[in-house]
Amino acid sequence: MKKTRLPVWEWITVIVCISFFILPMLIMARFALQKVPVSLLGRDTLFSRWTLSGVTATLTDDEFRPALFLSLRIAFFTVAVVLVLMVPTVIWLHLGGKRWRSLVEVISTLPYVVPPIALVVGISGTFRDLFPWLITSNYGLVPFYGLLCLPFAFRTLDAGVASLDLRTLVDASRSLGASSSKTLVSVLIPNLRISIMTTAFLSIAVVLGEYAIAGLLLKPTLPTYMVEAQGQQPQGAMAVALLLLAGTSALFALIGLTTNNRGKKQNETGLVI
Amino acid sequence: MPNKMKGRSGVLPLLPFLIFVTIFLLVPTITLFVRASRRIEGGTKPAMMEAMSNELRGSFVYSAKLSVVSALSGAAIGFLFAVAVTRIDRPRWLRTWVTGFSGVAANLGGIPLAFAFIATLGVQGLVTRILYHWGVDIYDSGFTIASFWGIVVVYLYFQIPLMVLVMLPAIDGLKPTWSEACANVGGSRSHYWRFIGLPILFPPILGGFLLLFANAFSAYATAFALSSGASKLVPVQIRFFLQGETITGRGNLGYALAGWMVIILIFVLGSYLALRRRTEKWKRG
Helix, strand or coil: CCCCCCCHHHHHHHHHHHHHHHHHHHHHHHHHHECCCHHHCCCCCCCCCECCHHHHHHHCCCCHHHHHHHHHHHHHHHHHHHHHHHHHHHHHHHHCCHHHHHHHHHHHHHHHHCCHHHHHHHHHHHHHHHCCHHHHCHHHHHHHHHHHHHHHHHHHHHHHHHCCCHHHHHHHHHHCCCCHHHHHHHHHHHHCHHHHHHHHHHHHHHHHHCCHHHHHCCCCCHHHHHHHHHHHCHHHHHHHHHHHHHHHHHHHHHHHHHHHHHCCCCCCCCCCC | CCCCCCCCCCCHHHHHHHHHHHHHHHHHHHHHHHHHCCECCCCCCEHHHHHHHCCHHHHHHHHHHHHHHHHHHHHHHHHHHHHHHHHCCCCCHHHHHHHHHHHHHHCCCHHHHHHHHHHHHCCCCHHHHHHHHCCCCHHHHCCCCCCHHHHHHHHHHHHHHHHHHHHHHHHHCCCHHHHHHHHHCCCCHHHHHHHHHHHHHHHHHHHHHHHHHHHHHHCCHHHHHHHCCCCCCHHHHHHHHHHCHHHHCCHHHHHHHHHHHHHHHHHHHHHHHHHHHHHHHHHHC
8 A cells, every 4th residue: 555645635625624614603703703794894894893792782682691591591400300310220221120221222212203393293282281381381391301312311321331340339339338329329420420421511502502392382592592683683693603602512522521531432422323 | 139229120210211201202202193193174184194295295305305415415525524534644633623523513503503604605695795706696596595505505514524423433444454455456446445445334324324314304493594484394394384273273284294204214213223233233243
């Protein structure tokens, strides 16, 4: 094999792809931060009127903060629901319920088969009469957002538990006289903190970006706010979108950092089922 | 072992999980299909049949076409990108960086992505204006950011990274000895790819395509924001019928569309899982 060949087409491909990914973000940033209409943009206006006023105007907007805080609260409760439901379940699967593991794995990927836009149709048909609170309350979104998190929550936690010597940890803890719940709280959860944190970050990212369910049930979350603001103050909406992207990317970077420190285990999260 | 955590208690510990999924996923899905099999006001057939016999069938064809084109182009570009990245060894950080970025971008989608592309390729988008300045009017040929090709381009933003995530581990699985063996018997690079590389990578490429198809087919927020709710895509149409439920009496059509969507996704993702299971069996030898 010729080792000395310069990777020419490889670099061209990489540069074209990377520009495709970076350009829209830069342009959105310009739109959010520069008060010059596109039609007047030229060599002499390129550096003028860069300002944070669009961003600050949005941050002080009366409807922005409630939307942000609602999304954050829903994210908090969703993380709680996902972890309380999945951590004990996955641990049990590895201890005594091995036979059920593949069943749970298949069930946790079902939310991909019923995507949010189809799920919300079923939700409104089911609970509008049966249990209207789920439709009318803003926090009714929590269980459904928890459901959207199941696929990656299962995979992440399952990989985390599999990397522990679970049997030994549990037996050691019991022989020292700890109860099951004591073992869970002071032995297992601390050992699983990386996969728990990854699950939490991914869940927050999902909640902050989800629009299908929130939009159809008319919930004033952050993405709904962005869509509404797009018409009246596009610059502000862009600024929020930019902040959301930066925030989400920061969350993913954190995930990357925590998992990289442990080595391996990348790509096990996210969309890939 | 007298161990309470060792599952002699049967499936009891699994109950919270099963109950949660039953209430919040299974019951709504069943309702979905029950409502979809009812008739719409003034109709004679179940809504699901109705949805396939009137103009809505066009929506499905449109959605399916868009998903196929988006998955094909995403898979092709993503594959090339992944191969290119694995073959560049200096600077080392490039690959780490691309992997990390793909993890983020594959999950992006949604409203912010639509905004970014409106600013880039919208009527007043920066790239649109620059191209216009250079004498290329992309809007002259009927292109808009909410049109078929507009949406395909925007979806590439999360499709390419998803394909990269699928392909990188598979490409790493290609052993250098194979290409050396090929060279030893006088084969060129193109021989190698035609007779060794691509056939071996075929299952993950096909799997990636199915995954990308499902991904595009179920995407909603991006298309909605790009088109301000006016797209012909099935997910956007579902919203239209559901919101107009009380006014038009044709709300069951929304259920029917969602029902068909679920059926198609079961088929596509089911094939993906079956394919992956086969590949894993083959890998274990």
